[in-house]
Structure formats: structure tokens, C-alpha cells
Amino acid sequence: MMRFIRPRLRKPLLRGIALLGIAGAWVIGSHTWEPAIVIAVVAVGQTVYRYTWAGEDTDESALLGSRADERQKQVGLRARALSGSVAMAAAYIGLVIALAVKRADAWPFAALLAVTGFAYLLGLSSYGSGEPGPEDEVTAGRQARYPVNS
Amino acid sequence: MRNHVREQRIQREMSQAELAAALGVSRQTIISIENGRYLPSLPLAFGIARFFDLTVDKMFDPDEEEAGA
Numbered sequence: 001m002m003r004f005i006r007p008r009l010r011k012p013l014l015r016g017i018a019l020l021g022i023a024g025a026w027v028i029g030s031h032t033w034e035p036a037i038v039i040a041v042v043a044v045g046q047t048v049y050r051y052t053w054a055g056e057d058t059d060e061s062a063l064l065g066s067r068a069d070e071r072q073k074q075v076g077l078r079a080r081a082l083s084g085s086v087a088m089a090a091a092y093i094g095l096v097i098a099l100a101v102k103r104a105d106a107w108p109f110a111a112l113l114a115v116t117g118f119a120y121l122l123g124l125s126s127y128g129s130g131e132p133g134p135e136d137e138v139t140a141g142r143q144a145r146y147p148v149n150s
Numbered sequence: 151m152r153n154h155v156r157e158q159r160i161q162r163e164m165s166q167a168e169l170a171a172a173l174g175v176s177r178q179t180i181i182s183i184e185n186g187r188y189l190p191s192l193p194l195a196f197g198i199a200r201f202f203d204l205t206v207d208k209m210f211d212p213d214e215e216e217a218g219a
Contacts, residue, residue, distance in 0.1 A: 059178050069175040071188050 007066035008054045016047035088116040152211045156184040158202040173197055 002010055023039035026032070054065030062068045063076045091112035098106035159169050159180075166184075170177045175194065182188035183198075190198065199209040 057177065059176070062176055062178075069179050070191050070194060071179040071182060072176060 010066050012047045012050035016043045019043035
């Protein structure tokens with residue numbers, strides 16, 4: 001479905017839809033419309049703002065506009081890795097504090113910690129940590145002919 | 151790692167934006183490569199070398215440190 005949407009619009013639109021999801025959850029949970037309308041207006045506004053921003057000539061705009069090159073994708077990946085690490089650390093700290101003060105509602109921190117930890121393991125297996133296979137037929141049982149520097 | 155992207159580009163009187171467009175990368179990436187802040191992937195390194203009619207080892211010198219990097 002995303003293929004039918006202009007690349008520059010994809011991420012701004014996804015973020016807008018995510019905000020609309022929060023607005024919808026608010027309506028379902030509290031049965032009040034006013035805050036949800038404010039969130040919906042913010043969702044539309046930020047979509048327009050991000051769409052405009054995505055057209056500029058910067059690394060952030062290229063990432064936002066889904067036209068990042070290899071270096072920009074690497075920057076984006078590192079930023080995502082950092083956000084994942086921070087989320088995991090925050091979940092751990094939250095869990096420790098919640099347990100220390102004997103709060104019964106520590107489970108969201110435990111769940112977030114479990115999800116981030118599982119996502120890390122999933123990433124390792126998805127992106128090739130298990131790929132190295134058996135030794136090849138030439139080097140098996142032989143010593144390296146050439147000195148290995150590292 | 152030192153590279154000769156800037157010298158080659160200036161020799162051919164090309165702007166960073168023109169080189170970026172020719173290689174299919176962003177202007178910011180050309181700036182980062184020229185300043186030695188980013189080591190391009192192997193396909194991009196070959197692309198740069200081919201573009202300037204040089205070999206990769208003529209374009210990128212692993213034994214020299216980038217000045218100011």
C-alpha cells in the first residue's frame with residue numbers, strides 16, 4: 001500500500017496516523033472528544049510540517065522523505081539503535097525503582113524490558129549472527145599460510 | 151584514510167552537488183567523504199573511482215591519515 005504513497009509523504013503520514021491512533025484511544029478510554037480533537041489537529045499539522053521539512057536539503061529531511069543514501073541510512077540506523085538502547089535502559093531503571101518502592105504496577109517496565117531484549121535477539125538472528133557455517137574445504141585442518149594481522 | 155575525491159572533483163570543475171547527483175548520493179555524503187568523516191561502502195567506492203577513471207587504490211589511500219580528521 002505504501003508504494004502508492006509518494007516517498008516524501010510516507011513517514012510524515014505514518015507519524016500522523018500514529019498520533020490519530022492516540023486520539024482514537026483517548027476517545028475510547030475517556031469518552032471525551034475535546035483532547036482528541038486537539039491531538040487530531042496536531043496530527044494533521046505535524047504531517048504538513050514534516051512533509052514540508054522532508055523537502056529540504058539536509059540529512060534529517062532525506063531520512064524523513066524516504067530518500068536517504070547509504071551514509072544517511074547508517075546515521076538513521078545508529079540513531080534507532082541509540083533510541084532502542086535508551087528505551088531498554090529506561091525500562092530497566094523503571095523496573096528497579098518500581099521494585100524498590102514495592103509498587104505493584106512494575107509489570108509495564110518488565111514487559112518493555114522483555115520486548116526490547118527480545119527485539120535485540122530477533123535482530124541478531126534476522127541480520128545474520130548465525131550465518132558463519134563450517135570451515136571451507138581448503139582451510140579445514142590446515143594452518144593459515146599467510147600471517148594474520150588482526 | 152585519505153582520499154582524492156576533492157582534488158579529482160575540482161580538477162574536473164564539478165560542484166559537490168553535481169558529483170552527488172552523478173553518483174546517486176546526497177551532497178552531504180560527498181562532503182563527509184571529502185572530509186574523511188565517512189568511509190564509503192565498497193560499491194560506492196568503486197562507483198567514485200570509476201567515475202573519475204581511476205582505480206580504487208588510486209582514489210583511496212589506506213596508509214595516509216586524512217588531514218584534520
